[in-house]
Amino acid sequence: MAAEPVVSLELGLEDLDITNEDLNFAELSESLSRVAGNKLVSDALRGKGQQNDNIREQAKDLEVTLRQVEVESIEGYVSESGNLQELHEQILECDGVLDSMEDLLGRFLGDLSEISSEIKHIQKESLNLNVKLKNRKELHEKLSVFADNMQIPPSLIDVVLDSEVNSAEYLTSLQLLHKKLNFLRTSKDAQSSLAFQDVAPELSKLENKAVSKVKAFLLEQFSILRKPKTNIQIQQQNRLLRLKGFVSFIKQHNQVAYSEVRTNYTETVGNVLLSHFRVYLSHVSGLEVRVAAKGDVVGAYEGGSGAGGASGNAVGALSGVSRFFSSMKRGPLGQSPRKSSRSPQDRGKCFELGDRGDVLGKLDESAVVPHVAEAQGLRMPCEQIFRSINKLLLDSSSSEYIFSTEFFRDQKVFQETMGEVVALISEHLENWVQDITDPVGLFLMIRINYAHQLVMQRRRLPCLDSYLDNVNMVLWPKLKLALDNQLQSLNNAQVSLVKQVSGKVVGGRFVVDAKLAKTVEGIAKRFADLLLALTSLNVGFNQGQLERSLERLRTTMEDLLLSLAKGVKQAASGAGVASGVSSSAAFLVRNYGRVLQTLRDGADALSPQGAPGAPAEDEGHGRQTLEHFEDVYTSNVSLYVEEELGAHCGDMIQFVKRLEDALGLGGGAEGLEADKDLAGRILAHFKGSWQDAIQELNRQVHSDFAGVSKALAKEVLKAALTQLLLYYTRFLEVLKQLSPDMLKDSVPTPSILYEMKKFR
Known part of the structure; x- marks a missing residue:
C-alpha cells in the first residue's frame, strides 16, 4: 500500500488535487441512512470481513483506493495520447469536409430557390394560358354555332325548294332548317347581330315553303287511306310512321297548317272506320238468332x-x-x-x-x-x-x-x-x-x-x-x-195455376191433372236451366247483385211449388181422398227432383275448381244452391215415403215410435202386457203381408212418378224400401226388449233384403 504514492510523486502530481471536493459527512450520513435497508449497503457499513470498525478509518482507506484508481486512469490516458492526437486530427479533417459540404449545399439551396421561383412563374403563365384557351374555345364554339346558323347553305335552299318531300335528304334538310330557325328565335345574340336582318327573312321564306310542301305531301298520303280495300293499319305502319318527322316539323313551325293536317287525318280515318263499322253492324246483325x-x-x-x-x-x-x-x-x-x-x-x-x-x-x-x-x-x-x-x-x-x-x-x-x-x-x-x-x-x-x-x-x-x-x-x-x-212470370203463373189445380181419383189416390203437371214440370225445368246457367257463369266471377237476383228467383219458384202443392192437397180433400199429403209430396218430389237433376248434371260447372281464378277453398254460391235443393228434395222424399209406408205399415210404425219413447224413458217391459199382444198381432200381420207391401210400394212409386226420369223413381223407391227396412229393424229391437221369444217368429232381415233387391 506504501509503494503506490511513490509513483504519484514521480509524476509530479503531489500538489494536484484530482479528487472530488471534501466530503460532507453529514450529507453522506443522510444518504447512507436512506439506503440502510439495502443488503449490500448494510454489509458494507458493517465492514463484513474487516477487523477495523472505525468508519473514519474506512473512509480514509476508500480515499486512498480512489486516488490509486485515478492514477491508474490517468496513466491509461497518457499511454493512449498518440491515438487521441490522431483522432483529434481526423476530427479536424472531418470538420473541413463538413464545412465544404455545407458550402456546397448552401449554393444548391440557392439554385433550388431560383428554380422554385421559375416553376411558380411557369404555373402562373400556364393558368393564364388555360384561361385564354378556354375563352378562345368558348368563343370559337359560339362563333362556330353562330356562323353555322347564320348562313344558309345553297344545298339547303335547293333541297327545300326543288326536291321532292319523299326524297331521302328532305327530312334531313328540314331538321337543319328547324335548327337554324330555332337558333334565330331563341338566341338574343343572333337577334342583335347585323346578319339577323339578312338571314331571318330568307329562313322564314324557306320555312313557309317547307311547311307548304310538307302539308301538301301529308294530305296526299292521307288521301290514299280513302281508297277502297285499303288496309289502314298496314299503311300506317309501313308508310305513315316514317313521316312522323314531317308532322313534328309542321307542328313546331305552323300551328294552322298542323291543325289542317290533323283535322284532315282524323276526318279521313274516322270516316273510313265509321263507314266500315256501319256496314259491319248492318251485316253482323243479320246473323243473330x-x-x-x-x-x-x-x-x-x-x-x-x-x-x-x-x-x-x-x-x-x-x-x-x-x-x-x-x-x-x-x-x-x-x-x-x-x-x-x-x-x-x-x-x-x-x-x-x-x-x-x-x-x-x-x-x-x-x-x-x-x-x-x-x-x-x-x-x-x-x-x-x-x-x-x-x-x-x-x-x-x-x-x-x-x-x-x-x-x-x-x-x-x-x-x-x-x-x-x-x-x-x-x-x-x-x-x-x-x-x-x-x-x-x-x-x-x-x-x-x-x-x-x-x-x-x-x-x-x-x-x-x-x-x-x-x-x-x-x-x-x-x-x-x-x-x-x-x-x-213466376208470380203470374202462381196466381193463375193455383186456380187451375185439378185432378181425379184413381184407385183411391188423387192424381194431378196431366196437363197441369206437365206445365209445372216445364216451369221447373226452365227454372233449373236458368239457375244452372247463371250460377255456373258466376263461379269465379262472384257478382253479388246477380246472386241476390237468383235468390229472389229461387224463393219465388219455391213459393210457386208450395202453393201448388197446397192446392193439390186441398183438391184431394175436395175429391174425397182421406189425405192428400202423399199426392202433394209426390208433386213436390217430381218438380224438385227435376230441378235437382239438372243441377246435378251441371255440378262440375258449379264447382270453384272449374272456374279459373276462383279460390279453391271458396264453396261458392253455386255449391250452396245445389246443397239447398238437395236438402229440400230429401225432406220432401222423406215426407212422401212416410206417407206411403204409413198406408202399408202404419200400425208397426206408430207402435215402434211409441214403444221407443216408453222404453227410452227408463221403463222396463213390466206393465206392457197389452203391448205384447199388440206386438204379436203386428208381427203376424207383417209376416203375412210384407212381400205384398213391397210390391205395392214399387207399383205406387212408379205410378206417382210416371213420365219423369226412371232414375228419380228408382231413387224414391230405394228411399222407401230403406226406410221400411229401418222401421222393421227398430221393431225387432223393441221386441227384443219387450218379449225376446217373439223374435223366433220374425221374418229374417236377409230375406227382406233379398226381396227388395228385385225392385231396385
Whole structure:
C-alpha cells in the first residue's frame, strides 16, 4: 500500500488535487441512512470481513483506493495520447469536409430557390394560358354555332325548294332548317347581330315553303287511306310512321297548317272506320238468332205469356283489322236484321247454357266475317255477335291509339278519330240491348265485356275505358230487368195455376191433372236451366247483385211449388181422398227432383275448381244452391215415403215410435202386457203381408212418378224400401226388449233384403 504514492510523486502530481471536493459527512450520513435497508449497503457499513470498525478509518482507506484508481486512469490516458492526437486530427479533417459540404449545399439551396421561383412563374403563365384557351374555345364554339346558323347553305335552299318531300335528304334538310330557325328565335345574340336582318327573312321564306310542301305531301298520303280495300293499319305502319318527322316539323313551325293536317287525318280515318263499322253492324246483325225471345219466360204456361207487367304485341296482332273490313261485302246500310226462327223444341231449351259458355274461351279469336258466315249458313246468339263487335272495336282502337300517339304525339287525336265510331257502337248497343230479354246472353255479354276490360289493361291502353264502363252501365240494368221479368212470370203463373189445380181419383189416390203437371214440370225445368246457367257463369266471377237476383228467383219458384202443392192437397180433400199429403209430396218430389237433376248434371260447372281464378277453398254460391235443393228434395222424399209406408205399415210404425219413447224413458217391459199382444198381432200381420207391401210400394212409386226420369223413381223407391227396412229393424229391437221369444217368429232381415233387391 506504501509503494503506490511513490509513483504519484514521480509524476509530479503531489500538489494536484484530482479528487472530488471534501466530503460532507453529514450529507453522506443522510444518504447512507436512506439506503440502510439495502443488503449490500448494510454489509458494507458493517465492514463484513474487516477487523477495523472505525468508519473514519474506512473512509480514509476508500480515499486512498480512489486516488490509486485515478492514477491508474490517468496513466491509461497518457499511454493512449498518440491515438487521441490522431483522432483529434481526423476530427479536424472531418470538420473541413463538413464545412465544404455545407458550402456546397448552401449554393444548391440557392439554385433550388431560383428554380422554385421559375416553376411558380411557369404555373402562373400556364393558368393564364388555360384561361385564354378556354375563352378562345368558348368563343370559337359560339362563333362556330353562330356562323353555322347564320348562313344558309345553297344545298339547303335547293333541297327545300326543288326536291321532292319523299326524297331521302328532305327530312334531313328540314331538321337543319328547324335548327337554324330555332337558333334565330331563341338566341338574343343572333337577334342583335347585323346578319339577323339578312338571314331571318330568307329562313322564314324557306320555312313557309317547307311547311307548304310538307302539308301538301301529308294530305296526299292521307288521301290514299280513302281508297277502297285499303288496309289502314298496314299503311300506317309501313308508310305513315316514317313521316312522323314531317308532322313534328309542321307542328313546331305552323300551328294552322298542323291543325289542317290533323283535322284532315282524323276526318279521313274516322270516316273510313265509321263507314266500315256501319256496314259491319248492318251485316253482323243479320246473323243473330234469338235464343230467348220476349215471350220466353220461366213461368210461361198455356193460356198466358207469364211475363206480367214487366217490360220487355298489339300493332302486329291488330294489322288485320282493315284487312277484315276490306274483305266484307257491302250491303244496304238500312237493311233490317234478320232473326232466325227456332223450332218449338229449341224454345223449350232457351235457358240451357249448353255450349254457349264456350265463347268465354274464344275471346281472342278473330271477329266473325259476315259474308263468310252467311255462306256457311251460320247463325249465332247475341253474345257471339257482341264479342265480334267488341273484338273488332278493341283491335281497331288499340291500333289507332298506338299509331296516333306516336305519329302526332297527341292523345286527343284518337278521340277525334274514333269518337264517332265509339258513339255509333254505343248507340247501336243501347238500341240492340233493348230488344234482348235473354238473361243468359246478357250475363255472357257482361262476362265478355269484363274480359275485354282486362285485355285493355294488359295492353296498357286507356282509350276505351269510358266506353267499356258505359257498356256495363247498359248491360247490368238490362240483366236485372230480364231477371225481374222472369220473376214476375213466376208470380203470374202462381196466381193463375193455383186456380187451375185439378185432378181425379184413381184407385183411391188423387192424381194431378196431366196437363197441369206437365206445365209445372216445364216451369221447373226452365227454372233449373236458368239457375244452372247463371250460377255456373258466376263461379269465379262472384257478382253479388246477380246472386241476390237468383235468390229472389229461387224463393219465388219455391213459393210457386208450395202453393201448388197446397192446392193439390186441398183438391184431394175436395175429391174425397182421406189425405192428400202423399199426392202433394209426390208433386213436390217430381218438380224438385227435376230441378235437382239438372243441377246435378251441371255440378262440375258449379264447382270453384272449374272456374279459373276462383279460390279453391271458396264453396261458392253455386255449391250452396245445389246443397239447398238437395236438402229440400230429401225432406220432401222423406215426407212422401212416410206417407206411403204409413198406408202399408202404419200400425208397426206408430207402435215402434211409441214403444221407443216408453222404453227410452227408463221403463222396463213390466206393465206392457197389452203391448205384447199388440206386438204379436203386428208381427203376424207383417209376416203375412210384407212381400205384398213391397210390391205395392214399387207399383205406387212408379205410378206417382210416371213420365219423369226412371232414375228419380228408382231413387224414391230405394228411399222407401230403406226406410221400411229401418222401421222393421227398430221393431225387432223393441221386441227384443219387450218379449225376446217373439223374435223366433220374425221374418229374417236377409230375406227382406233379398226381396227388395228385385225392385231396385
